[in-house]
Amino acid sequence: EDQVTQSPEALRLQEGESSSLNCSYTVSGLRGLFWYRQDPGKGPEFLFTLYSAGEEKEKERLKATLTKKESFLHITAPKPEDSATYLCAVRQETSGSRLTFGEGTQLTVNP
Amino acid sequence: DARVTQTPRHKVTEMGQEVTMRCQPILGHNTVFWYRQTMMQGLELLAYFRNRAPLDDSGMPKDRFSAEMPDATLATLKIQPSEPRDSAVYFCASGLLVGPATGELFFGEGSRLTVL
Numbered sequence: 001e002d003q004v005t006q007s008p009e010a011l012r013l014q015e016g017e018s019s020s021l022n023c024s025y026t027v028s029g030l031r032g033l034f035w036y037r038q039d040p041g042k043g044p045e046f047l048f049t050l051y052s053a054g055e056e057k058e059k060e061r062l063k064a065t066l067t068k069k070e071s072f073l074h075i076t077a078p079k080p081e082d083s084a085t086y087l088c089a090v091r092q093e094t095s096g097s098r099l100t101f102g103e104g105t106q107l108t109v110n111p
Numbered sequence: 112d113a114r115v116t117q118t119p120r121h122k123v124t125e126m127g128q129e130v131t132m133r134c135q136p137i138l139g140h141n142t143v144f145w146y147r148q149t150m151m152q153g154l155e156l157l158a159y160f161r162n163r164a165p166l167d168d169s170g171m172p173k174d175r176f177s178a179e180m181p182d183a184t185l186a187t188l189k190i191q192p193s194e195p196r197d198s199a200v201y202f203c204a205s206g207l208l209v210g211p212a213t214g215e216l217f218f219g220e221g222s223r224l225t226v227l
Contacts (some may be wrong), residue, residue, distance in 0.1 A: 034215075043115075043202050043218030044154070087154065096166060097142055097208050099216065101154040 003027075006088050006102035013078055013109050021073040021086055021105045029093030034070050035064050036087040038104070039086045044087055047073075113137045115219035117127030117203050123225045131192040132222045135184055143186045144204040144216065145171075145178055154202070160186065161208075193226045200224070 005024045012017040013019055025033065033050050036044035048057040050066040057064045061082065073086055085106045101105040116135040124130055136143045144159040158168035163180040171178065175194070180186045190197055200223050204216040 007190075043204070043220050044216075046215045046217070050213065089154075097144075097159060097161070098167060099144075099155055100156075103153045104193070 004088055004090055004102035006086075008105060009103070010106045011108070013075075013107070015079055015109055015111050016077045018074070018076045018078070021100055021107070022073070023071040023073070023088030024069060025071070025088075025090050026069075027090050027092045027100075030090060031093045032091040033066055034091070034099060035071070035073055036089065038085045038087055045057055047086075050073050052062075068105040075107070080109045080111050083109045085109055113217075115203055115205050115217050117201075117219035117222050119222055120220065121223045121225075124193055125227050126194055127192040129227075130193050130197075130224060130226075131189045131190075132201050132203075132224070134186040134188075134205075134219060136186060136203070136205030137217055138184070140205035140207050140209045140217070142206050143180060144202075144206075145188050145204040146204060146218075147199045148202060148221070149199045151181065157188070157201075159163065190224075192223070193224075195226045198224055198226050 003026045007022045032049050034049050035047040038044045048064040053068045055066050061076050065072050085104040087104045089101040118133050142161050145157040146154050148154045157171045158178040160180045177189045200221040201219050202221045204218040208214040
């Protein structure tokens with residue numbers, strides 16, 4: 001069964017303290033790994049798509065990387081406005097357009 | 112600014128009542144999804160449509176849930192009869208998905224359902 005596991009469940013950082021979030025996956029035939037950001041009371045907002053091991057994507061203070069078993073979302077010098085829940089999702093080659101989401105990492109950045 | 116619009120944003124109802132949630136996807140998007148989010152289960156796919164045709168509703172309890180797209184500007188999710196365990200936030204998302212290498216979904220703000 002396809003699994004997406006995110007760690008840690010929650011992470012508290014001081015402003016400027018860099019860290020990484022992890023997304024481990026076990027799927028056969030990965031057709032994309034997706035990162036979303038979700039603010040309280042809002043729907044998830046797309047951040048990145050990664051398709052193959054070794055691929056990297058960057059956006060402002062965020063950088064996503066992908067290996068054959070996991071993805072990392074690196075946050076460099078975070079600011080309080082980066083506080084949100086970060087969700088990882090995978091698409092498998094035999095599952096059509098279905099995305100399977102992980103439980104998310106709740107990030108809090110204190111000023 | 113194009114966005115997915117969901118109504119109602121909040122709904123409180125009593126067990127046994129019918130609930131209908133509506134979604135207006137982004138114009139031009141060919142795929143529409145219904146997801147449910149709870150603290151216990153996270154985001155779960157209920158159903159999705161491609162060009163208004165249902166492609167996968169395996170995540171949906173068929174005895175009480177139904178999803179339709181009567182036209183390209185409207186997707187509906189109906190629960191009849193509703194039960195307390197249906198309490199959750201229901202998200203609609205749309206995307207222009209062409210081939211295997213696309214995946215950006217745009218989510219609405221959700222419909223928070225509470226069944227008493």
